[in-house]
Amino acid sequence: MLAVSNTVQRQGIGGRIIQAEIEVAKEMGLSYIKSDTSVKAISSVMFHTKHGYIIDGYQSSGLTNTYSYTFRLPIKKSICVSFLYCKIRFFLTFIIIRLCKDENGNNKLLGRLFREMGIIS
16 A cells, blocks of 8 residues: 655655556566555545556455456557456456445355356355
8 A cells, every 4th residue: 555644745745656566567678557545535536646556447346345447557559458458357346346246345145146157256
C-alpha cells in the first residue's frame, strides 16, 4: 500500500513517487504498472486518472470490505494497456463481480454456484 499523509498531500510527493515507479518499470522492461483503490476513495481515483492510470477492472476483497477499481499505467505500448482493452476488461469484471460477490468479497448465490463449477475461485 502506498499513501501520502494528509498533512503533506497536494505538494507533488505522490507524483514524484509515480515518476520513480515509472523509471524502475522502464528499467525492468515492464509494459504497465498495476494499482487499485476503493471506489469510495474519490480523491485516490482522481489522483490515479490524473497521473495516466486507466481503470481496467473491478474487484471485491474481504481484506478491504469494499468494492475497488483496478488500474493500469501504460509504460510501453501493448495490447494489454490499450484504452479499448482496459474498458472491455473493466466492463466484464464489473458485471462478474457485482453478480458474484458482495462488498466483503464473499460469494453471492451465483458466485457460490460458479465456484462449485470451477469457473471462479
